[in-house]
Amino acid sequence: MPCVCIGVLLLPWFPCTWGKCIFDQVQKSIKVVSPPTGQYASAHWPLSEAAINVPVTASEDNPAPKPQRSKRAERHVESMAVPQPIRIKIWIPSESPALSDWERERLMTAVDEAVNKVSSLLSVRRVPDNLLLNRDINKYCKFIWRNSSTVNHMKCGRAKENYRFESCFGVNIPDEHLDGCAVYPHPEHPVPTVLKPEGMGVPDTDFLLYVLAHSTDKCRAESSLLAYAAHCQADPEGRPLAGTMVICREPLNMERYTHEHYVQTVIHELFHVLGFSKDLLSQRKDCSLSSQAGVDCWSHGQVISTDEMGQARLYSPTVIRAMQKHLNSTHTDLGAPLENKDVGSDGLSSHWEARVLQGSIMAALLVEPSLIRIDHITLAALQDIGWYSVNFSRAQSLVWGEGEGSQFGSLSTCHNSSTFFCTDSALGCHYLHLHKGKCLTDPYLDGCHIFKPLANAASLPFFV
Ligand SMILES: *[C@@H]1O[C@H](CO)[C@@H](O)[C@H](O)[C@H]1NC(C)=O
Ligand SMILES: *[C@@H]1O[C@H](CO)[C@@H](O)[C@H](O)[C@H]1NC(C)=O
Ligand SMILES: *[C@@H]1O[C@H](CO)[C@@H](O)[C@H](O)[C@H]1NC(C)=O
Ligand SMILES: *[C@@H]1O[C@H](CO)[C@@H](O)[C@H](O)[C@H]1NC(C)=O
Numbered sequence: 241m242p243c244v245c246i247g248v249l250l251l252p253w254f255p256c257t258w259g260k261c262i263f264d265q266v267q268k269s270i271k272v273v274s275p276p277t278g279q280y281a282s283a284h285w286p287l288s289e290a291a292i293n294v295p296v297t298a299s300e301d302n303p304a305p306k307p308q309r310s311k312r313a314e315r316h317v318e319s320m321a322v323p324q325p326i327r328i329k330i331w332i333p334s335e336s337p338a339l340s341d342w343e344r345e346r347l348m349t350a351v352d353e354a355v356n357k358v359s360s361l362l363s364v365r366r367v368p369d370n371l372l373l374n375r376d377i378n379k380y381c382k383f384i385w386r387n388s389s390t391v392n393h394m395k396c397g398r399a400k401e402n403y404r405f406e407s408c409f410g411v412n413i414p415d416e417h418l419d420g421c422a423v424y425p426h427p428e429h430p431v432p433t434v435l436k437p438e439g440m441g442v443p444d445t446d447f448l449l450y451v452l453a454h455s456t457d458k459c460r461a462e463s464s465l466l467a468y469a470a471h472c473q474a475d476p477e478g479r480p481l482a483g484t485m486v487i488c489r490e491p492l493n494m495e496r497y498t499h500e501h502y503v504q505t506v507i508h509e510l511f512h513v514l515g516f517s518k519d520l521l522s523q524r525k526d527c528s529l530s531s532q533a534g535v536d537c538w539s540h541g542q543v544i545s546t547d548e549m550g551q552a553r554l555y556s557p558t559v560i561r562a563m564q565k566h567l568n569s570t571h572t573d574l575g576a577p578l579e580n581k582d583v584g585s586d587g588l589s590s591h592w593e594a595r596v597l598q599g600s601i602m603a604a605l606l607v608e609p610s611l612i613r614i615d616h617i618t619l620a621a622l623q624d625i626g627w628y629s630v631n632f633s634r635a636q637s638l639v640w641g642e643g644e645g646s647q648f649g650s651l652s653t654c655h656n657s658s659t660f661f662c663t664d665s666a667l668g669c670h671y672l673h674l675h676k677g678k679c680l681t682d683p684y685l686d687g688c689h690i691f692k693p694l695a696n697a698a699s700l701p702f703f704v
């Protein structure tokens with residue numbers, strides 16, 4: 241699904257809400273490109289080294305033209321190393337409008353801080369050589385040789401005349417970031433015509449983020465949208481390799497959005513594009529056990545399902561343990577609940593349920609920056625996707641719901657007042673005790689009420 245995270249300023253009586261995320265809507269509009277695999281892979285191989293080695297015809301001495309392991313496969317072997325902090329490279333595409341010094345400074349300091357934060361939290365098996373993105377065979381190829389008795393079986397036979405470039409969510413990917421592609425004009429003739437040569441790739445990079453500061457239609461449609469993002473390329477195991485983040489240009493110039501708003505928005509969006517999405521979480525694969533090349537990651541099957549109360553939950557082992565610890569419960573079926581308010585056509589959201597995990601960086605609505613936590617449960621979900629090794633010692637305590645038991649935040653209990661929920665519209669204390677609060681609800685709380693911080697100059701600089 242598409243993933244766009246946005247800052248949306250809601251009603252004036254609800255002053256602490258600024259960030260709503262539209263990730264699910266945007267990610268679903270993207271076709272994610274992966275390296276050619278299986279049959280299609282051979283269409284790619286001869287381009288680099290194999291072209292020289294592949295014999296013209298198969299014979300007894302000269303066995304069937306099986307391309308040797310590609311460069312990519314070798315890279316894959318090398319990449320089976322100890323996870324190290326993920327290297328996220330920022331690339332400003334050439335179509336990015338010229339920014340003022342102020343805008344550029346604001347954008348880059350926030351993006352850099354978010355990237356450093358994320359790479360201090362997540363480690364990956366690093367991409368050994370330069371990162372090279374893939375071309376979509378369906379974009380450049382008009383037809384593929386289908387006759388299995390021919391040398392060029394499953395290779396591209398004709399280029400599409402209008403093939404020009406690959407794009408990533410609206411950004412044209414530079415040729416230097418892309419693998420090459422070729423066509424085989426004759427079914428029996430193994431020498432390809434190179435359409436596009438292999439690019440240099442991007443050094444020291446495990447994830448390439450195109451950052452575009454622009455006033456897009458989506459930004460204009462929602463004046464308080466801060467940013468949105470989606471990933472567009474993945475490795476053979478499905479790990480996202482590249483994505484685009486659009487930073488809406490107008491809010492970038494508004495003083496009410498602070499550096500911290502931007503940092504947290506970018507972290508939230510980065511978590512989405514790196515895998516915190518209902519699609520990637522539900523296809524969760526375990527690659528940690530495949531120590532040898534060629535051993536595919538194994539899938540744990542469906543980990544998102546609906547409990548007896550109709551609440552969608554993420555049931556993966558580290559997440560369940562994190563929920564049990566957080567709520568102090570031994571309930572064995574305690575998956576982390578997903579938001580029921582911003583769901584797509586599949587009934588699922590890529591955010592946590594606000595009643596239960598209020599204040600998490602991966603809740604649907606970002607609140608006042610000082611109240612947001614990069615919590616243990618969010619990190620557990622990223623760990624359980626299978627591609628990342630997470631440094632849990634850097635998790636921030638969520639406080640919300642701590643030790644409250646497995647029923648915490650349910651509609652059957654939230655209407656009783658407690659440390660966390662309130663019932664009338666009185667004034668009280670926000671649960672972190674940093675702010676005076678007013679007992680309010682919001683569209684994600686399903687009628688439950690909580691103390692929301694009152695705006696004041698010290699805690700809410702964006703309202704000054
Ligand atoms: C497939 O290719 C072989 C070898 O060139 C040829 O003999 C055969 O007729 C082809 N089959 C079809 C269905 O075109
Ligand atoms: C995890 O983070 C802590 C700091 O919070 C640091 O001391 C430790 O070295 C990190 N562990 C790894 C494996 O990077
Ligand atoms: C967790 O629950 C147990 C039993 O209900 C209780 O004894 C313990 O004090 C609780 N721990 C915390 C940290 O709330
Ligand atoms: C919570 O409220 C429900 C009714 O809404 C009531 O049945 C229940 O006893 C209350 N629980 C507590 C602990 O007050």
Ligand SMILES: [Zn+2]
Nearest residue numbers: 245261262263
């Ligand atoms: Zn989001």
